[in-house]
Each structure stands twice: as C-alpha cells, then as structure tokens.
Amino acid sequence: MGEKNNKSKKFIDCLLNFQDVKDLELCDDQGVKVSTHTYDVLNISINKIKEKYVDYDFASQKIDFFAITVGIIIHDISKSSLRRNEENFSHSQMMIKNPEYIKAEVYSVLELIEKESGYKLTDSVKQNIAHIVESHHGKWGKVQPETEEANLVYMADMESAKYHRINPIQANDILKYSARGLGLSDIEKELNCSAAVIKDRIKRAKKELNLRTFSELLDVYKEKGRVPIGDKFFVLRSEETKKLKKYVDKNGFYNLFMKNPLMEYMIDDKIFKKENEIR
Template identity: 55%
Template sequence: MAKNSNALKFIKLLLNHEMVLDLDHHDDQGVKVTTHTYDVLKISFEEIRRDYRDLKEAREKVDFFSIVVGVIIHDLSKGSIRKADEKLSHSQMMIKKPEYIIKEAERVLSEIEEVLNLKIVDKIKKNITHIVISHHGKWGKIQPNTKEAHIVHRADMYSAKYHRINPIGADKILKLMSEGVNLDEVAKKFNCTTGVIKDRLKRAKHELRLKNTKQLLGYYKSKKKIPIGDDFFTKRVRETEKLIKAVDRLGFENLILENPLLNYLEDDKIFEKEGN
C-alpha cells in the first residue's frame, strides 16, 4: 500500500463531497469558485517550490496535507451561504461570524473521517480549520499564524487580485455590437451585468483617447483590433481567461489530484494510529 493511500482517499472523497461539488455552480466576479480554488492551490505550490530547494526539504518544514485540504474547503461558505439565503456574504462571515466558517469546515472534515474510519491528527485538523478561517488575513477577523496559513493567505490574495475578474474585453463586446447586438443582450451573452460591459468599453476608450462608444465602435470596425485596457488590466484578463480554459478543459478534480504536493503526503504523519 502506498504511503499516501489514505490521504489520497480522504482528498478524493472531499472533492466529491456535496458541498465541494456545489462550488462549481457558484462564481465570484465571473470566475467559478472551483476555478479560484484550483488557482489558490497552484499558487501555493509555486510559492513552496520557490522557497525550498526541493519538495523533500519543503515537506519537513511545511504540512502539505493541511494546505491541500485547507485550500479545497477554504471557500465552502460561498456556496452554503447562498443556498441557505444567509444575509451575510462570505467576506462578512469571515469578519462577523467566523464560528460559522469553522463549524462548517469541522463538520465536513468529520464526515470524511467517519466514512474512512480515520482520524486526522488534532494538530493538523486545527491547522486546516485555521487556514480556512484566516485566509482573508487583515480583511478577516482571524489572522494567519501558521506557516501554512500564511502561504494560503498570500495565494488567495494573489488569485483574487489577478485572476478574479470576468475575462471579457472590449474586443469581444464590440464584435457583438458591430453585429447589431444591444448592451443588454451582450450582458446576457457573457453572463454579466451591463455595468461590466460599460466598464470594459470605458477602458478601451481611455486607452484610445476616444470620447464616446460610437467612435470606439467605428475604430473597431475599421481596425478589427482594439486594446482592452492598460497593461495591468490586460494581464489580469488574459491570465484569468487562460486559467478558466484550463479548468474547463481538464476538470477541477483532476487538476487538484495532479498537484505534486500529493505525492509527498505521508499517512502515518496525518492520521492517528489505531487505538489512540
């Protein structure tokens, strides 16, 4: 039996838990919660790989299991809150009702433990729930105070800053407008608000120093190419677009299970021994 067989079973069951599966039906600013979750794990891995000589060395300093599991469930409430018609948002819960977030995470972990008849070492379980409750950093009530929590917090902030944006540029909008589609229909087409559409057009007008949308549309019809914003905005849109395509093509679960950190998990360090 592989040294990480139980850890892999735990993670696979977690990925197929109804609350995790439900995250695929919710988005934040045009990006699925599952896509963001994969991104946070990917960024966490990249930070670990950058900070240590190799993953064998990193494994001695960082608890990979806590990071993987903590990332998978760090945004669970984005789904549960909406289903329960809670008045507070995920961000507000992180500030005003962190106990809601903690209890939810603990319940999900306990359900997987029960199915597998395994018990996560208490220190690791506490680290996982701490990762979940502290991942907003100064924008939440609880601040990260473990190495793993700091890694996930930084990854979450990077993903939110660069990869949580509806990847629609003025080029795609103007293509439809040039075909006679009005703004409301364009918004429906891209599953966003007209406010997002107007913002993208405004950015393009600013880059080209044009006064109105009529001039912008004329420019597009003439050139068939248009800047979608400044360099920073363009980077965000292109990277987010690439991320979304990768998750849509390869699948959230597959991408999580392909993360190299999973190869370095050790059951005897993660789970209590029988009889304890």
C-alpha cells in the same frame, strides 16, 4: 511513497466529491468559477513552496502538505453553503464578522469526510486546517494567519484574487456584437455577464484611445477590427484569467487536485490517528 499516502488520497478524494465542494463549480465570483480560483490558489501555493524550499521532500518536513491541500479545497466552501442556507452575510462578511461560522463549518465537513473515508484526523491536523481556512483573508478578515501553512494560503489567495479573479470579457467581445446591431441586454445574454461589466470594459477601451463616446469606439472597431482593451495591468489580468479558466475546464478541478505534486509527499502516519487512538 504510494503506500504511505493511501489514506490521504482517499480522504481528499472523498472531500473533492463532497457536494458543497462540487458545487464550487456552480458558484461564480466576478466571472470566474470558485473552483477555478481554488485550483489557482493551490497552484500559486505550490510555486511559492518551490521558491522557498530546495525541494518538495525538504519542504514536506517543514510544512504540512495535507493541511495545505485540504485547507485550500475548503477555504471558500462557505460560498456555496451560505447561498444554499440563504444566510444574510456573504463569505467575505462572514470572514470579518463571524469567523466562528467558518471554523464550525470546517470541523463539520472534516467530520463528515472522516466518517465517509473511515479515517480520523489527528487533532493538530484538524486545527491546522481550520486555522488556514478562517485566516485566509488575512488583514481583510478577523483572524490573522499564525502558521506557515496559513500564511502561505493567505498569500496565494490574495495573489489569485488580485491577478486572476476578473471576468475576462473584453471590449472587443462586446463590440463584435454591437457591430452586428445587438443592444446592451442582448449582449449581456450572449456573453453571460452583467451590464456593469460591459460598461466597465467599454470605459477602459475609450480611455486607452482618449475617446468620449461609444459610437466613436465602435467606429474604430469597425475600421480596425479591434481596439485596446485597457492598461497593461488589466490586459495581463484578463489574459491570464482567460488562460486559467481554459486550463481548469480542460483538465478538470478534481483531476488537478488529485494529481498535484504535494500528494506524493503526504505521510498517513503523521495525519491520521492510529486505531488504538480512536475512541
């Protein structure tokens, strides 16, 4: 299978080394790197593929693994480009108000990677990728997913945002510094998070213990060494997000994509134009 996907691997390698993609590691969304979220969308998509199809070989005949992988890599790329270009709209606003910007950016990036890799994508593959990206917000965007691939990525993105896009800072992290006498601004610096996150985590912990004041919560922490951090759903989200961040940091965003199991089922002849088709 290796000989059949050399072009695909090179194209994806070039894409992962494209500056706006690399910059996703510098973009933070609610305490989670956009690159970490991007890998999470890939992982969730793979799990959904395994749930729906008997095996990867059969699935690869039904859906385009290349379009899914590339679409996922660049589905949030505007989060870095919008900041760099100092646009007035956020990524989410652009998905609702001006998805044409998102689509145009997809084609621009793909053309740049085509030049760098030396391989031209077929028009249908390009269209599939563009649709995946411009529709990945589903009902929260202007364009709705109309293909199997786009719907898969939309569902995976929604699941990742629901369960794994939360700053994993917990009340116990905050109280540890409070017990040492640090104030709010100092704790913000130590934990690299906003005052809003700190206040939210304290509020959740107080609610679990039915306490009214921060000093009461701090007394419980000093006595027991820890406090409940929130309800079961919050605990699940927080712990899973913390594990996800550690996993991606340890294994590397680039490596995780290049080693993902979908790569081995990509067939170049179905993805790229033949030399006599290139004008």
